[in-house]
Amino acid sequence: MLTLPTQIPWKHRLLWSGGWFVAFVWAGVFPLIAAPGPHRVWGACASVGYLCAAGAALWSRGRGLSLGFAFAGAVAVPLVMLLIGGGAQSEVGVIERSGVLTLSQATPYLADPRTVVEVTPYLPGMAVFGLPRAVLGDSGPLPGLLGDARLWCAAAFLGCLWAAHRVTRGGTGGAPAGARRRAVGRYAVGAFVASPFVALPLCVSGVDLPLTGLLFLALAYAARRRPVAAGLALAAACSLKWTAWPAVAVAVALLAHRAGVRAAVRGAAVAVAGTVVLVLPSALLSPGPLVQQVFAFPTGRGPWETPAASPLPGRLLADLGPAGWYAAVALLLGGGLAVAVSLVVRRPYDLVSAADRLAIGLSVAFLLAPAGRFGYLALPVSLVVLARLVGGARRTGPAPGLVVRASRPAGPAPAPTPVRVPVAWSAR
Template identity: 60%
Template sequence: MSLRRGEYPVIESATPPVPWWNRRGTWAAGWLLAALWAAAFPVASSLDTHRLWGTSAALGYTAAAVVSYGLPGPRARRAAVTAALAGAVVAPLLFLVLTGRAQSEVDVIERSGQLLLEQGTPYLPHPLKVTDYTPYLPAMALLGIPNALMGEHSWAAKLFGDARIWCAAVFVLSLHAAGLTLRQSGDPARRVGRHERIPYGSAMAVLIACPVVALPLCVSGVDLPMTGLCCLALALAARGRPAAAGLALAVACSLKWTAWPAVAVVLVLLGRVAGGRAALRCAGTAAVGATLLIAPGALLSPAAMVEQVLAFPTGHGVLPTPAASPLPGRLLADLGPAGWYAAVGLLVCGGLAVAVSLVRRPPVHLRTAADRLAIGLLVAFTLAPAGRFGYLALPVVLMVWARLVDPREPVPHLPVPTHRTPPVVPSRAPYASAGAGGIR
């Protein structure tokens, strides 16, 4: 290459290759797998709500796969996500809500809201059947109050009074707040490769449309508020905001006791990010907030709360729990008292192992903290004496969400110039003029 005097070559960086997850074939294959997974429900499930969801979702996912592979340009992804949301979330949720079809958890939340208004506690004093139990902490009843106030006299009352709508609202708003929190990052390394990442809004739309979230959102939605609040608490802790993280933990821990492991992970992450004082402030806020939300129900009906919230979900209640998926802990508990104690012992050992890992290798950023919490919950749900496969959606959502918001891309190598740039030589004009006229 010949260059004129005084000209230097222009270094042009090569166009980065399209990542594998951003290709049309990958998106089409993912939606097709989701369609096959949803299509299995009308055949294998015995629940009417699951069969209805599976039929609608399979059509939506199939349309998303066709659109992803058939349409060119960036509009293909938006159209595919829209089709998946319409088929897997909007259509089945509206149909199930307006026709009054739901899993028993929805009826339990709505009844607990009615009881909370009438007697100040969401627990029946003498439950006679399984559906009379309320295996949730008192704050869950707040999501059933709209139904108690509106009733079911019109389609609007059915729609805005259904507990699933409010569970979904808490979940979506928590993820949105977490996204706003994470956008405040000023780390320039996090901005490297951002043009190759999915925008946060699109990523959350894909997460909501995926079967792991879409199915529970339409048929029950009971675990989604706690999941969204845990994500929000992790995001706030990663940004060093102890009071806000403590409030999010307080609400999550007053919904279900399965959110309590998140407290340890959030405190350790906050301690690494903002110091020990911030972690103590978060712990105090979470403790005070959770106490204010849980104490009234516990004081008014302590025996009923212990029976329904602690004994019943672990398989030691008066009535057997319907959570009987063939997980290792449940299989051990079915062997008798010795098997039950063995399952509890393994559960305690698993919890201690996760706690030791938090002390020896504390998480230093959002992704590792979410992974550690997901691992702890996975161990707890797998080894618990009573559990369901649906509980595993919480750790899956945590891990997927963390990778969508904190991908940790490696910093790309800059291109090495082929021609060495000559050094800049200062001009001799001032010295020449000084020599000609002399320095006076």
């Protein structure tokens, strides 16, 4: 059984308690502001859980108890309350409708949406999480709860974290040290799942969690030189949202550094082919709705006004008119080109460096997009944090700038060359 040290140093306890107190303040704001109803429910429950967690963390053996308080208050209780009460963001209904439409017409898009809530701004793969609702329906309380898309989005996210942990857990040291490090890592990952970064979207929406998990899993597979598995994870992610497509370049660059060009090409081929297989049927059945709802609508060019209107640089530029919109797009393309060049000049060499590079690219895209919201930044933040919690304990490649070349086959080491010492030195 893997356990943490029974006595936690007081400095670590204060740090752990302080983190939960910050989360308490964060969650406590939602019931006091004009936030949507599901957010207020989450904030009321989570603030109590975080406050109890902050107090329990001060006990020398209370780290596990504090994590239990945080998870119960920020995830379990509000999720059950929202599932029973039917409270959710509109994205949940969009995903569930996509599943119903996919079963009935083999495409998740309405041909003629009348309102914003009838628009499906996701690629066809997202409809998978709405299939349970389409199959189970709403007849009875249990099918109604089990059909909720949030449960399946959360299950996909947690499943990807579990798989990534299994992929990266090798090489973490000897048995005692490695066991302790893995136990600490599990506590840290559990704390991150219970934090507002994950707990809030998990309870009220959950739509971005599968994307985050699949992208992280793809980078973990690439770091472990598994191009086919990385390509399959990338294909699944790229079939959910087109914002996942830049991850293909980052994972391919990582594969090229870790396993060679041939493995990188194999991973890219699997990713592209898998994405085409998953997206092409809907693209052929409803090309117009797909382009209008998936590409034009999120960028502010569709016939419906997107609700993504946070005052980010790209949005502020787009509000200036057509010239501002084109300026934002030009800056967005320039930022993407700069990240692409960085992948050629300085390839990512392990999971952490690849997650950092992808996070930079996604942050640039979200900040400079003509339509965006602050919540999108949770994806790059999650990638950076998870890479350090799950895969940061071991380096999966040489340090930056270090190139190892083999000039001859391995064999017996040559005899050392004798060193001639000058006569003047030997006389001393």
